[in-house]
Amino acid sequence: MLLDTRHSLETPEGASLPLTPAGFGVRCLAQLIDLFIRIVVYMIAAIPLGFIDSSGGLILILVFLLEWFYPVFFEVTRHGRTPGKKSMNIHVINDDATPVTFAPSLIRNLLRAVDILPVFYVTGIIASLCNRQFKRLGDLAAGTMVVYDIPAIRDPSFEAKGQLPVPSDFSTDEQRALLAFAERSKFYPASVKVN
Amino acid sequence: MNLDQITIEIRPRSAWEAVDLGVLMARRWWSPMMKIWFIVSLPFFLLSLLFPQEKLVWAAVFIWWFKPLYERPLLYFLSHAVFNEMPDLRSTLKNCISLFFKQFFLSLTWRRFSFSRSMDLPVLQLEGLTGGRRQERLMVLHREDSAPSGWLHILGFLLEIFVAMGVMSVAWVLVPNEINIDWANVFWDRNSNLADYLLHLTAYVAMWLMAPFYVACGFSLYLNRRIKLEAWDLDIAFRRIVSKRQLSQLLSIFFVVFCFGCVDSQSPVYAQDEPVYQTAAEESAVDSEILGEPTHLHRESSKKSIEDLMQQDEFSHKETVKRLRLKDQDEDESTFIRWLIEWLDRSDVESLGLGSMFELLLWVAFFVLVIIFVYRYRHWLSAQFVRVGSAPPAKEKPVTLFGMDVRRESLPDDVNAAAKALLQAGDHRAALALLYRASLAHLIYSGIEIEDGFTELECLKIMKFDLPKLARTKEDAEYAESRIEYFSLLTSVWRRLAYGHLLPDERELLQLCSSWNQCWLKEMGAKA
Numbered sequence: 081m082l083l084d085t086r087h088s089l090e091t092p093e094g095a096s097l098p099l100t101p102a103g104f105g106v107r108c109l110a111q112l113i114d115l116f117i118r119i120v121v122y123m124i125a126a127i128p129l130g131f132i133d134s135s136g137g138l139i140l141i142l143v144f145l146l147e148w149f150y151p152v153f154f155e156v157t158r159h160g161r162t163p164g165k166k167s168m169n170i171h172v173i174n175d176d177a178t179p180v181t182f183a184p185s186l187i188r189n190l191l192r193a194v195d196i197l198p199v200f201y202v203t204g205i206i207a208s209l210c211n212r213q214f215k216r217l218g219d220l221a222a223g224t225m226v227v228y229d230i231p232a233i234r235d236p237s238f239e240a241k242g243q244l245p246v247p248s249d250f251s252t253d254e255q256r257a258l259l260a261f262a263e264r265s266k267f268y269p270a271s272v273k274v275n
Numbered sequence: 276m277n278l279d280q281i282t283i284e285i286r287p288r289s290a291w292e293a294v295d296l297g298v299l300m301a302r303r304w305w306s307p308m309m310k311i312w313f314i315v316s317l318p319f320f321l322l323s324l325l326f327p328q329e330k331l332v333w334a335a336v337f338i339w340w341f342k343p344l345y346e347r348p349l350l351y352f353l354s355h356a357v358f359n360e361m362p363d364l365r366s367t368l369k370n371c372i373s374l375f376f377k378q379f380f381l382s383l384t385w386r387r388f389s390f391s392r393s394m395d396l397p398v399l400q401l402e403g404l405t406g407g408r409r410q411e412r413l414m415v416l417h418r419e420d421s422a423p424s425g426w427l428h429i430l431g432f433l434l435e436i437f438v439a440m441g442v443m444s445v446a447w448v449l450v451p452n453e454i455n456i457d458w459a460n461v462f463w464d465r466n467s468n469l470a471d472y473l474l475h476l477t478a479y480v481a482m483w484l485m486a487p488f489y490v491a492c493g494f495s496l497y498l499n500r501r502i503k504l505e506a507w508d509l510d511i512a513f514r515r516i517v518s519k520r521q522l523s524q525l526l527s528i529f530f531v532v533f534c535f536g537c538v539d540s541q542s543p544v545y546a547q548d549e550p551v552y553q554t555a556a557e558e559s560a561v562d563s564e565i566l567g568e569p570t571h572l573h574r575e576s577s578k579k580s581i582e583d584l585m586q587q588d589e590f591s592h593k594e595t596v597k598r599l600r601l602k603d604q605d606e607d608e609s610t611f612i613r614w615l616i617e618w619l620d621r622s623d624v625e626s627l628g629l630g631s632m633f634e635l636l637l638w639v640a641f642f643v644l645v646i647i648f649v650y651r652y653r654h655w656l657s658a659q660f661v662r663v664g665s666a667p668p669a670k671e672k673p674v675t676l677f678g679m680d681v682r683r684e685s686l687p688d689d690v691n692a693a694a695k696a697l698l699q700a701g702d703h704r705a706a707l708a709l710l711y712r713a714s715l716a717h718l719i720y721s722g723i724e725i726e727d728g729f730t731e732l733e734c735l736k737i738m739k740f741d742l743p744k745l746a747r748t749k750e751d752a753e754y755a756e757s758r759i760e761y762f763s764l765l766t767s768v769w770r771r772l773a774y775g776h777l778l779p780d781e782r783e784l785l786q787l788c789s790s791w792n793q794c795w796l797k798e799m800g801a802k803a
Binding site: 082083084085086100101102103104105106108109168169198199200202203205209212214228250253254257260261264268 | 281282283284288289291292294295296298299300302303423426427430433434437438440441444445488492506508509512513515516
């Protein structure tokens with residue numbers, strides 16, 4: 081079997097949905113962006129709170145809410161995309177490719193506490209290296225996975241002009257290959273040597 | 276390079292997806308890569324142990340510094356494994372020495388700090404480019420989709436540190452409390468032997484664990500760039516198109532040969548001198564021979580085989596459904612009632628289980644609820660389901676017609692006498708008006724729908740039409756007849772007098788006046 085990052089999930093209707101799980105690298109960056117956003121929020125919130133006497137409790141409540149529910153909130157309301165994930169073009173879905181709902185999102189984010197052990201998500205990263213869908217423990221428990229966004233299909237644009245019509249017995253994949261060649265041929269030198 | 280033998284799916288990927296493919300590659304060839312890295316780096320580790328103990332930090336740096344060298348055999352292995360020619364350990368190690376000395380000096384000095392080392396290594400090692408050409412090639416490769424190589428470097432470095440810390444903390448967690456170890460001394464006391472060597476070892480293990488992923492991800496990024504630059508996916512697709520067409524040509528040749536063979540074998544039939552004519556009987560015999568018996572056999576055997584087939588798990592779908600249903604549904608009404616009477620007769624209701632008591636209570640509650648519901652919403656229900664045509668509003672009987680009071684109460688008791696008195700007083704007009712008014716009042720009273728605004732002729736027409744309908748008996752019909760006659764005469768006389776100012780004949784008038792009572796006062800049958 082060929083090694084591939086893409087899986088196809090077959091629906092009961094017989095259609096196959098291509099899903100591309102995202103690995104730890106891109107997810108680490110997304111997590112760093114989210115962390116950065118949270119830090120900025122803390123800093124902004126700390127300025128007015130600093131004028132209130134004994135505002136430590138308020139800050140702790142803010143930290144509690146943001147650390148635990150920031151990802152849940154965005155995943156549920158923004159189709160599985162926290163700002164960090166969105167900027168890295170990934171999102172969370174259920175295992176059956178439906179948008180992630182509240183309960184799975186809550187589970188996977190509560191189990192961050194386990195994945196983050198002992199430091200820097202080492203447990204989560206090792207777990208994600210042990211399965212093909214790159215699931216950390218939270219994903220395994222909640223039945224979710226993180227996949228790449230499917231880029232929008234562009235209209236075909238090419239200058240190549242063929243002399244003959246495409247033979248009628250070309251299958252869809254073969255026609256797609258021709259189309260891709262026509263689109264990409266302008267990036268290739270006149271003669272590509274593939275050895 | 277043989278693209279037909281490749282063991283990864285070739286398609287243009289996004290940069291990060293390529294990194295993920297690298298992870299998958301490292302996962303697949305995990306154990307050989309671990310072995311190779313261990314064997315190659317072990318001499319360096321042993322060498323590092325020769326460092327004096329207080330300089331053991333430098334020993335770790337020493338191992339770290341030579342990392343590019345251990346990565347080369349890994350890349351050698353991967354680059355072959357991807358094309359399905361897995362080299363064995365021996366041949367890999369044999370190649371090690373020559374691999375080590377490729378641009379040895381540059382790689383270990385200022386290129387050592389390059390963040391894109393993992394992605395650049397294949398250019399040096401597989402393409403064998405040096406100097407300016409290598410620079411150009413790298414520029415082309417880094418034009419797109421190479422950002423992850425730097426991140427990979429940083430993340431890999433962080434992970435090495437954190438994995439080392441993880442290993443230590445796992446050790447710390449797993450050692451039971453009873454063994455009293457002064458951890459602060461173990462790790463941070465400069466005089467302790469154990470701590471330094473433990474740190475050194477964990478750092479080495481961390482590097483070891485991360486190396487296959489780092490190399491594989493870098494190689495995958497490099498491959499992805501080449502797939503895009505050289506259109507490997509299109510290459511493979513076009514090759515497939517060509518080979519399929521060739522195969523189909525081959526098949527068509529086979530087909531032609533096969534057909535010719537058939538024709539050859541059949542040709543003697545045409546060459547026979549005498550054509551064979553079959554009689555109808557013979558034909559039918561042949562038919563039955565061909566069609567009859569085999570189908571008989573087929574039906575039996577096929578039915579059986581179908582049944583066998585349907586018994587298999589793939590076709591037989593069994594599921595257990597639990598559903599509430601009334602007991603003994605097929606019992607008819609009378610037995611149900613008998614059962615109910617029997618049940619009610621039984622004095623020992625207490626012997627019933629609590630469950631059935633509750634069931635009974637629930638049913639009672641249900642029916643009470645239904646009754647309450649029906650009663651509460653009876654208006655709504657009747658409005659929804661029972662469409663009773665509401666009685667048409669009773670038409671008001673007109674009070675005045677042609678400016679005359681046509682209420683029955685306004686009439687004198689004896690119309691004949693009153694009319695005659697008026698006539699004798701010389702007021703013909705008033706006498707006729709009285710007669711006409713009295714007639715109309717009677718018509719309206721007997722149910723003829725004369726409306727306000729009708730003309731005299733319309734009144735006549737409608738009474739002519741409706742009055743016979745009201746008759747129940749033969750007698751009534753005669754009354755109706757006489758009234759119609761009277762009213763038509765009266766109407767014509769009245770119209771002539773009222774509008775034409777033509778005085779009617781004295782005798783005619785007298786007759787009208789005297790016959791009114793006789794004609795109108797008789798009640799018509801049941802119609803009161």
